Amino acid sequence: MHILEELRIRGFIKDVTDEDGLRARMDQGPITFYCGFDPTNRSLTAGNLVAIMLQAFLQRAGHRPLVILGGGTSLIGDPSGKQSTRKVLTPEQIRSNLESQRPQFGRFLELRELGSEAGHAGELIDNASWLGELNYISFLRDVACHFSVNEMLTAETYARRLRDQQHLSFVEFNYRLVQAYDFLHLHREWDCELQVGGSDQWGNCVAGTELIRKTTGARAWVLTAPLLTTAAGTKMGKTEKGAVWLDAEQTSTFDYFQYWMNCDDRDVTRFLRMFTFLSLAEIAALDGLEDLDVYRAKAILAWHATALCHGEDAADSALATSMLLFDLERLFRWEQVVPVGRVPVAADIPQAEIPRAQLESGLPLFKLFVESGLAGSGKQAKNLAAQGGAYVNGEARRDPFAVVGLGDLREDQTLLLRAGKKKYCLVRCS
RNA sequence: GGGGGGAUGCCCGAGCGGUCAAUGGGAGCGGACUGUAAAUCCGCCGGCGUACGCCUACGGAGGUUCGAAUCCUCCUCCCCCCA
Numbered sequence: 001m002h003i004l005e006e007l008r009i010r011g012f013i014k015d016v017t018d019e020d021g022l023r024a025r026m027d028q029g030p031i032t033f034y035c036g037f038d039p040t041n042r043s044l045t046a047g048n049l050v051a052i053m054l055q056a057f058l059q060r061a062g063h064r065p066l067v068i069l070g071g072g073t074s075l076i077g078d079p080s081g082k083q084s085t086r087k088v089l090t091p092e093q094i095r096s097n098l099e100s101q102r103p104q105f106g107r108f109l110e111l112r113e114l115g116s117e118a119g120h121a122g123e124l125i126d127n128a129s130w131l132g133e134l135n136y137i138s139f140l141r142d143v144a145c146h147f148s149v150n151e152m153l154t155a156e157t158y159a160r161r162l163r164d165q166q167h168l169s170f171v172e173f174n175y176r177l178v179q180a181y182d183f184l185h186l187h188r189e190w191d192c193e194l195q196v197g198g199s200d201q202w203g204n205c206v207a208g209t210e211l212i213r214k215t216t217g218a219r220a221w222v223l224t225a226p227l228l229t230t231a232a233g234t235k236m237g238k239t240e241k242g243a244v245w246l247d248a249e250q251t252s253t254f255d256y257f258q259y260w261m262n263c264d265d266r267d268v269t270r271f272l273r274m275f276t277f278l279s280l281a282e283i284a285a286l287d288g289l290e291d292l293d294v295y296r297a298k299a300i301l302a303w304h305a306t307a308l309c310h311g312e313d314a315a316d317s318a319l320a321t322s323m324l325l326f327d328l329e330r331l332f333r334w335e336q337v338v339p340v341g342r343v344p345v346a347a348d349i350p351q352a353e354i355p356r357a358q359l360e361s362g363l364p365l366f367k368l369f370v371e372s373g374l375a376g377s378g379k380q381a382k383n384l385a386a387q388g389g390a391y392v393n394g395e396a397r398r399d400p401f402a403v404v405g406l407g408d409l410r411e412d413q414t415l416l417l418r419a420g421k422k423k424y425c426l427v428r429c430s
Numbered sequence: 431g432g433g434g435g436g437a438u439g440c441c442c443g444a445g446c447g448g449u450c451a452a453u454g455g456g457a458g459c460g461g462a463c464u465g466u467a468a469a470u471c472c473g474c475c476g477g478c479g480u481a482c483g484c485c486u487a488c489g490g491a492g493g494u495u496c497g498a499a500u501c502c503u504c505c506u507c508c509c510c511c512c513a
Contacts (some may be wrong), residue, residue: 263467378479379478387474
């Protein structure tokens with residue numbers, strides 16, 4: 001199957017410029033393509049996965065990815081799709097974010113080792129390296145002259161801002177030129193012929209192909225992915241506590257696993273196609289599972305997505321913990337979820353320690369929930385208990401002031417606390 | 431340069447001298463229903479105190495007042511319109 005066809009089936013294609021031409025070009029041999037990312041946080045989020053996986057699939061088809069970290073462009077701020085001006089980051093923040101995002105890409109893409117042969121291994125490049133030394137006058141003369149303000153003003157991105165009388169700074173207005181210039185630069189220096197990205201980037205990407213054509217006469221292509229929303233209509237990769245981060249410090253591997261496990265029923269196969277490398281045939285076999293059986297598909301999705309991001313061991317552990325806490329044995333067996341050969345591991349429930357002395361004198365329930373981290377404040381813990389969401393060893397305790405003491409310890413000297421349906425904490429007594 | 435409008439809790443957004451920890455919506459959280467889903471319904475939703483209460487909070491600094499998110503002054507930032 002042609003990679004373009006596969007990408008379409010997997011749901012990665014919203015628009016392509018000159019698809020036939022691109023297909024013909026790809027048939028002649030590997031192509032170098034790029035996708036830009038803004039280092040606006042120290043970690044990428046699940047929302048970035050669409051673009052990352054799109055790159056990963058292309059790479060697996062033999063093409064070479066260039067990951068452009070917008071160290072230069074994020075000094076500006078892209079107005080695309082935004083209702084208002086974005087706050088601008090300091091160079092220090094950007095540099096630090098950039099460094100911590102770097103290894104995250106390595107989990108999904110095969111990146112070139114320093115000093116090794118290029119091949120189809122990807123490169124990670126900071127566009128600050130060329131934008132930083134850009135000369136304003138020559139930029140105006142060589143690049144800006146190819147852009148028509150009249151035309152840009154009709155672009156949805158800018159037109160809307162004007163129509164709504166929203167502020168649009170000149171800097172933002174220039175974003176498109178700068179991004180187009182990136183493409184031109186990559187075309188010249190790296191033979192980059194294709195840019196991929198989210199569909200909100202369409203205009204900026206196309207501007208790049210036009211700039212390339214005007215200045216070099218060469219052809220270049222754009223492929224954009226749809227902006228993903230969940231079946232429930234929320235933005236992909238966002239959830240209760242905000243974004244789902246790829247960094248285990250910000251979103252634990254267990255929570256990451258749970259994010260996928262908790263996806264909407266209607267999204268399971270779609271997500272399997274986009275966020276795992278399972279073959280289309282394997283995924284097709286999981287399509288149409290009904291009722292409780294969808295959990296098996298969700299677990300497979302969660303395991304593979306977690307394995308990609310955090311490694312197979314982390315995925316095993318998260319699966320084992322989920323199976324224990326949510327009693328999933330009744331729904332499927334371990335071997336039905338993980339790849340052949342991976343053996344079950346011990347569950348790893350979030351833990352907290354509490355000094356034995358505190359339990360000896362007895363600790364009010366709400367304090368216990370605060371100390372274990374299951375509640376953000378005493379007030380919240382009390383509300384939690386009052387509403388019947390505070391459990392000790394599986395039993396709901398409604399009185400926030402009732403004392404929990406040594407007598408509540410289970411045989412293994414632990415307490416299993418639970419807040420609501422999904423949050424657990426194993427408290428050890430030391 | 432001139433004129434006008436803003437800055438309120440995670441976000442949006444009311445409030446325009448006391449009854450304001452501050453209406454409403456969204457998000458979030460808990461519960462019921464279920465399947466850790468969706469939809470629906472109910473409750474919670476600054477912090478500390480087991481109560482009366484206290485503390486912190488309406489951009490910042492002062493002031494008027496018995497009393498200010500609400501009035502005045504200055505400052506900072508933002509936006510719109512005309513040049």
